Amino acid sequence: MMIAEVQHLVKRYPSFELSDVSFSLEGGKITGFVGRNGAGKTTTIKAMLNLIHLDGGSVSYFGKPLIGNETEIKKLIGYSTGTVSWYPRKKIRDIVDIVKRFYETWDEDTYRRYLNLFGLDESKTPLELSEGMKVKLNLLLALSHRSEVLILDEPTSGLDPFSRNEILDIFSELKKEGVAVFFSTHIISDIEKCADNIVYISKGKIVAAMPKEDFIRQHSNEGESLEETMLRMEGGVFHE
Amino acid sequence: MNNILLKEMKLSSSVLSYLFILFGLMFFIPGYPILCGAFFVALGIFQSFQTAREANDIVFSTLLPVAKKDVVKGRYLFVCLIEICSLALMALAVVLRMTVFSRSSVYAGNALMNANFFALGAAFVIFGLFNWIFVDGFFKTAYKFGRPFVIFIIVTFLVIILAEALHHVPGLEWLNAFGTDHIAKQLILFVIGVIIFLLMTALSCRNACKHFERIDL
Numbered sequence: 001m002m003i004a005e006v007q008h009l010v011k012r013y014p015s016f017e018l019s020d021v022s023f024s025l026e027g028g029k030i031t032g033f034v035g036r037n038g039a040g041k042t043t044t045i046k047a048m049l050n051l052i053h054l055d056g057g058s059v060s061y062f063g064k065p066l067i068g069n070e071t072e073i074k075k076l077i078g079y080s081t082g083t084v085s086w087y088p089r090k091k092i093r094d095i096v097d098i099v100k101r102f103y104e105t106w107d108e109d110t111y112r113r114y115l116n117l118f119g120l121d122e123s124k125t126p127l128e129l130s131e132g133m134k135v136k137l138n139l140l141l142a143l144s145h146r147s148e149v150l151i152l153d154e155p156t157s158g159l160d161p162f163s164r165n166e167i168l169d170i171f172s173e174l175k176k177e178g179v180a181v182f183f184s185t186h187i188i189s190d191i192e193k194c195a196d197n198i199v200y201i202s203k204g205k206i207v208a209a210m211p212k213e214d215f216i217r218q219h220s221n222e223g224e225s226l227e228e229t230m231l232r233m234e235g236g237v238f239h240e
Numbered sequence: 241m242n243n244i245l246l247k248e249m250k251l252s253s254s255v256l257s258y259l260f261i262l263f264g265l266m267f268f269i270p271g272y273p274i275l276c277g278a279f280f281v282a283l284g285i286f287q288s289f290q291t292a293r294e295a296n297d298i299v300f301s302t303l304l305p306v307a308k309k310d311v312v313k314g315r316y317l318f319v320c321l322i323e324i325c326s327l328a329l330m331a332l333a334v335v336l337r338m339t340v341f342s343r344s345s346v347y348a349g350n351a352l353m354n355a356n357f358f359a360l361g362a363a364f365v366i367f368g369l370f371n372w373i374f375v376d377g378f379f380k381t382a383y384k385f386g387r388p389f390v391i392f393i394i395v396t397f398l399v400i401i402l403a404e405a406l407h408h409v410p411g412l413e414w415l416n417a418f419g420t421d422h423i424a425k426q427l428i429l430f431v432i433g434v435i436i437f438l439l440m441t442a443l444s445c446r447n448a449c450k451h452f453e454r455i456d457l
Contacts, residue, residue, distance in 0.1 A: 098250055101243045
């Protein structure tokens with residue numbers, strides 16, 4: 001089932017342009033969004049969350065355009081923006097107490113389960129958390145309102161290998177429940193491990209958006225890992 | 241909208257915004273330019289903008305399941321709530337100075353502006369200017385607030401000087417009416433002040449929503 005469609009996104013900055021970015025997200029699939037620093041991953045994610053004003057293109061969820069259906073759609077989206085911390089001096093308990101009021105689907109049991117799993121202490125403030133724990137706090141908020149699509153910007157960056165594995169396992173669990181998981185990363189092995197689909201962006205343009213198996217079949221040389229393939233491809237793009 | 245206002249009050253605001261409401265009580269001080277009280281209340285609200293910016297509040301709020309324009313409206317609601325609370329204190333001071341303290345020698349010899357309905361109307365105008373110049377100005381970038389606040393300071397002090405000076409102009413002495421003198425004229429000016437506040441707030445909120453839709457976060 002198609003959950004989200006990103007169509008022909010265009011965003012022009014003085015020194016960078018996101019041009020004709022299109023891909024779609026399916027329910028029950030994990031999509032890895034990969035590209036080097038400055039390739040346009042965060043800009044694309046911001047566009048998917050209506051944080052930037054587009055010069056062209058559209059984003060729709062569940063067949064409805066985001067613009068005009070923002071409130072309804074955002075209730076079904078979980079997001080996490082890496083290690084950005086909100087309200088650094090407020091207690092986690094107080095932040096959660098406000099956030100959950102916005103979601104009718106807030107699930108206190110799920111919240112408690114992930115709170116324990118992530119080892120987060122509600123009486124702490126985001127300022128007292130390590131970078132990795134900040135990522136977990138963002139994920140906790142994203143996971144606790146039973147979202148049907150998760151959009152995560154670098155969710156595994158800054159995490160230790162054990163926590164990264166935990167997060168990837170959670171993605172796999174959510175996939176079984178029919179959730180569409182879309183995450184950007186620099187860590188190709190994370191994509192290798194759990195992604196069904198790959199969206200590969202370079203210099204603001206989509207190079208590939210396809211199932212991981214198809215990507216490997218089309219682009220990888222024999223005996224080459226996904227990471228080696230991408231490094232080779234990125235090198236090719238770099239030298240163009 | 242209740243939830244976004246609650247978020248503003250509990251997460252985004254500075255405690256100074258609440259404490260500075262008490263500057264509304266400056267309307268009780270004799271021999272003092274009492275409209276400065278309205279300026280200090282605005283200064284308290286400014287602290288919340290600073291606190292909210294440090295906490296990445298705008299991006300956080302925009303990611304919540306609300307329309308972008310509701311983020312702006314929530315902030316306006318919070319600002320107006322603080323303003324109305326301080327105006328209530330100012331109104332209390334006006335009524336008490338017009339009635340209970342109307343025979344007080346401390347107030348009778350007041351060289352500066354009296355706390356009457358004209359002064360209360362002028363306080364409404366100052367808050368209207370704050371919403372129009374500062375709050376709307378902030379939402380042009382949702383980040384920069386120095387320039388709009390400096391413009392607000394300059395304009396506000398010009399308004400305060402003008403309000404303090406007007407009753408010295410021959411024929412306009414009634415602007416500084418004491419007690420219930422010239423009450424009809426005072427009430428007319430008060431209503432005009434309220435209308436100016438409402439117009440400036442409503443129009444600037446509409447503009448701020450438009451600006452906020454266009455900017456990149």
